[in-house]
Amino acid sequence: MIYFNYFFRSLFLLSLLHASGQCQQKEQVRLPQLGTNSIRDVIAAMTLQEKAEIVIGAGHNNTPSAFSDGSMIGRTDFRIPGAAGATNAVPRLGIPAVVMVDGPAGVRINPRRKGESKTYFATAFPVGTTLASTWNPAIVESVGKAFGNEVAEYGADIILAPGVNIQRNPLGGRNFEYYSEDPLVTGKIAAAMIRGLQSNGIGTSIKHFVANNQETNRSTINEIITERALREIYLKGFRIAIDEAKPWAVMSSYNLVNGVHTSEREDLLSTVLRDEWHYKGMVMTDWGGSATNLDDQMNAGNDLIMAGSARQIAKIVSMVKHDSLDVKVLDRNVERVLQMVLKSPTFLNRPYSNNPDFKLHAEISRNAAAEGMVLLKNTKNTLPLAKPVKQVCLLGNISYNLIPGGMGSGEVNKAYTISLAQGLTAAGYLLHEPLKERYQRYATNWRNVWREMTVSDQEILMAAAQSEIAILTIGRNSGETKDRSLDTNYVLKPTEKDLIERAAIAFHQKGKKLIVVLNICGAIDTKGWRDLPDAILLAWQPGQEGGYAIADILSGKINPSGKLATTFAENYTDVSSARNFPGTATENQKQVIYKEDIYIGYRYFDSFKIKPAYEFGYGLSYTTFSIAPLKLSSTIFKDAITVTTKVTNTGKTAGKQVVQIYITAPNKLINKPVQELKAFAKTKLLQPGETEMLTFRITTNDLASFYNDKNAWIADQGRYLIKAATSSKQIRQSAMVMLPKPVITEQVHQVLRPTLPVNAFKPAID
Numbered sequence: 001m002i003y004f005n006y007f008f009r010s011l012f013l014l015s016l017l018h019a020s021g022q023c024q025q026k027e028q029v030r031l032p033q034l035g036t037n038s039i040r041d042v043i044a045a046m047t048l049q050e051k052a053e054i055v056i057g058a059g060h061n062n063t064p065s066a067f068s069d070g071s072m073i074g075r076t077d078f079r080i081p082g083a084a085g086a087t088n089a090v091p092r093l094g095i096p097a098v099v100m101v102d103g104p105a106g107v108r109i110n111p112r113r114k115g116e117s118k119t120y121f122a123t124a125f126p127v128g129t130t131l132a133s134t135w136n137p138a139i140v141e142s143v144g145k146a147f148g149n150e151v152a153e154y155g156a157d158i159i160l161a162p163g164v165n166i167q168r169n170p171l172g173g174r175n176f177e178y179y180s181e182d183p184l185v186t187g188k189i190a191a192a193m194i195r196g197l198q199s200n201g202i203g204t205s206i207k208h209f210v211a212n213n214q215e216t217n218r219s220t221i222n223e224i225i226t227e228r229a230l231r232e233i234y235l236k237g238f239r240i241a242i243d244e245a246k247p248w249a250v251m252s253s254y255n256l257v258n259g260v261h262t263s264e265r266e267d268l269l270s271t272v273l274r275d276e277w278h279y280k281g282m283v284m285t286d287w288g289g290s291a292t293n294l295d296d297q298m299n300a301g302n303d304l305i306m307a308g309s310a311r312q313i314a315k316i317v318s319m320v321k322h323d324s325l326d327v328k329v330l331d332r333n334v335e336r337v338l339q340m341v342l343k344s345p346t347f348l349n350r351p352y353s354n355n356p357d358f359k360l361h362a363e364i365s366r367n368a369a370a371e372g373m374v375l376l377k378n379t380k381n382t383l384p385l386a387k388p389v390k391q392v393c394l395l396g397n398i399s400y401n402l403i404p405g406g407m408g409s410g411e412v413n414k415a416y417t418i419s420l421a422q423g424l425t426a427a428g429y430l431l432h433e434p435l436k437e438r439y440q441r442y443a444t445n446w447r448n449v450w451r452e453m454t455v456s457d458q459e460i461l462m463a464a465a466q467s468e469i470a471i472l473t474i475g476r477n478s479g480e481t482k483d484r485s486l487d488t489n490y491v492l493k494p495t496e497k498d499l500i501e502r503a504a505i506a507f508h509q510k511g512k513k514l515i516v517v518l519n520i521c522g523a524i525d526t527k528g529w530r531d532l533p534d535a536i537l538l539a540w541q542p543g544q545e546g547g548y549a550i551a552d553i554l555s556g557k558i559n560p561s562g563k564l565a566t567t568f569a570e571n572y573t574d575v576s577s578a579r580n581f582p583g584t585a586t587e588n589q590k591q592v593i594y595k596e597d598i599y600i601g602y603r604y605f606d607s608f609k610i611k612p613a614y615e616f617g618y619g620l621s622y623t624t625f626s627i628a629p630l631k632l633s634s635t636i637f638k639d640a641i642t643v644t645t646k647v648t649n650t651g652k653t654a655g656k657q658v659v660q661i662y663i664t665a666p667n668k669l670i671n672k673p674v675q676e677l678k679a680f681a682k683t684k685l686l687q688p689g690e691t692e693m694l695t696f697r698i699t700t701n702d703l704a705s706f707y708n709d710k711n712a713w714i715a716d717q718g719r720y721l722i723k724a725a726t727s728s729k730q731i732r733q734s735a736m737v738m739l740p741k742p743v744i745t746e747q748v749h750q751v752l753r754p755t756l757p758v759n760a761f762k763p764a765i766d
C-alpha cells in the first residue's frame, strides 16, 4: 500500500512537473515579440528594468557599462568597434540593439579590428560647409546616398548626422560640420543629405537641437535668445529638414536655452517639435548630455539618453518606484524608441557586406568637393591655369598635407588623403623639385604641421625664375570642444603673411602670378593680404579626394560654381555676434546673450550697411551668365506665386550658375532684415550660349516674420520686392508684388521665452 501510494504520488508529481514545463514553454511561446505583436503588447510584457534599459543607451564608445546585476553579455551589442553608441537589447521580447555611428562627413568607426587583417576605412566626404557651398541639393543628396551606403554596408543603423546648427560666429569650433549662417540654405542642404542617407534604409539623427553654436562651455552655457531669433534663425533649418526629409531621430544639444537645458525643455521637444511641426520620430540626448535631470528629460520627450550608464538605468527604475516619474511617460518614450528599432536594418536582419564601393564613393566625394569650392578672386583670368604650365612652385606646408576635414566626432578614419601636390602631379603639372623635396621632408615630422616651413628669399627668387606660377596653400583646422582662437586661427600668422608677401613680390617681379588656395574650416581674416595674390580659391575642407578636386578647378577641368554660404567679414569686429561670443563665465553662471537677435551674417551686414570682405552668396566662375527679367505668375499675392527667369551662359566655357531669390519685406511694424534669402536654384552645366529656365515658388509663409508679442507668423500687408541675384550684393533682376491684406500664416504657442531682457540691437526703420 505504502509502495502503491508512493508510486502513484510520484506519478502524480511527475505529471504535474510535465504540465508545468509545458506551461512554461507555452508562456515563452506566448511572450509578445517586437514586429509580430504590437508595440503596446511588447511594452506590456516588459519589466520596469527592461523599460529603463530601452530609454538608456548601452554605454560609451565601445565600453559598454555593466548592469547593476553584473550582467552585460547579450544585452549590449557593440558589434562595430568604434561606433559611437548603441541601444540595449531585450532578446526575450525580440528587441535587438541598434548601433549608431558618427558623423557628418563620413562613417567614423575603428579602421582596424583585433585579430583581423581586413581594414574598415570609410570615405571622407567634404565637410558640411563645403557641401553647403555647392548650393546644389542634388549633389548633396548623391553624397548622402554614397555615405549612407557605407553606414549600411558596415552594418550600422543610425548615422549621427547631419549637423545643422547655424554658423553664428566664425570662431565656432564646429562650424565646419555645419552648413551656413542662413537657415534656408541649412535646411535645404540638410534635407538633401537626409534623403540621400536614409535612401539606404538607415536612419539619421539630425543634431544638435538647438543653438549649439559654440564649443566654449558647451554643456553649461546658458544662451539667452529671443523667441523670434529662435524661430526665424536657429529652429528654422531643423524645421525645413524635418518637414522635407523626415529624419528618424533628433539629437538634443548640450547647451541651455533661456535657462533650461534643451534636453529638458518640453516646450522645445514636445510643443514645438511634435505639436507644431508634427514630428513623428524619436529624440535622443547628445553623448553625456544627461548630467542633469533624468525625470525632466523623460517628461520633456527626450526619449533616449545617450550614451547611457547602469547608474541611469537604476535611477529610472527608482524614479518610477518612488512616483517621481510616471510610468506612462516612460512607456511613451519606450514606444518611440521601439518604433525606431522596428525600422532598423538590424531588426530587419538586412545583410551587409563590410565592403562598400570605395572607388565609386571617392569619385562622388571628388565631384562634390570641386562643386563646393568658391573662387574668391581671379584677376586677369589667372585661372584656369594656362596650358601647358611647365613648372609650378608649390608653397605652404598644407600644399603637401591637405586637411580633409575637421576634428572630433566629425572626423573620419579614411584610407588616404590626396594632397594638392599629388593632385597637381596627377593632372600633369610638374612641381618645382627642390622646394617640393624640402616640404615633403619637413611634412614627415607631424610636429611641423602647423609651423610654416621657412623658405629663404634666395629659394623663392630661384623658384620664381624657374617656375611659371606659384600656388600657396593656407590651412586651418578646428574641432569639437574648442572654439577657434581669434589671434592664431582666424587671423593669418606673421609667417604666413610674410610668405604670401615674398612670393607675390618675387613672382610679380618676373611677370608671373601667385594663387592662394584656402584649405580652411571656416571664414578667416583676408584683410591685409588678399590684394597680393592674383587669384584666391577657397577649397574649404574637401574630404579625402581634396587634392584632385582642387587640381580639377585650377586646371579648368571643372568650372568653379560654389558660392559662399557664410559671409567673410572685413574685420572680425564687424561680425554681429563678435561682442557676445562666447559669452561670460563666472563661477556659477556661464551665459551668452544673443543681442544681435535675427541679424546674423548677411542679414546684419546688409541691414546695418557694413561692407564685408566677401559677401554671402558670392563666388566667381570662368564664364559669365545673363539673368533674364523676372516673370511673376501674378503681381498680387494670394497664397503663392511663381517666379521664373532664364539663365544663359554668355561666356566661352561651360558652367553652372546659382540664382538666389532675396525678398525685401515691408517693415513698418517690426524691424526686418533689409532682405532675406527665400529660394535658390542651381542650373545644370550650361554650354556656351545655352539657356535654362528656373522656376521658384514663393508662398505667404516665405513672406512672414515672427511677431514675439502675437505668438504668430505674419505676412504684413504691402509691397514685397523680389530679387534674383548671384550674391547678396549682386542683384540682377527684381520685381514688385503686392500683398493686399496681412496674413497670419501660423499661430503658435508661447514658448522658449528669454528669462532676461535681450536688448537686441536694431537698425533704424527706414
Ligand code: BGC
Binding pocket: 084, 102, 103, 160, 207, 286, 287, 409, 480
Ligand atoms: C557630439 C555629437 C556626437 C556624439 C557621439 C558628442 O560629443 O557632440 O555630435 O554625435 O558625441 O560621438
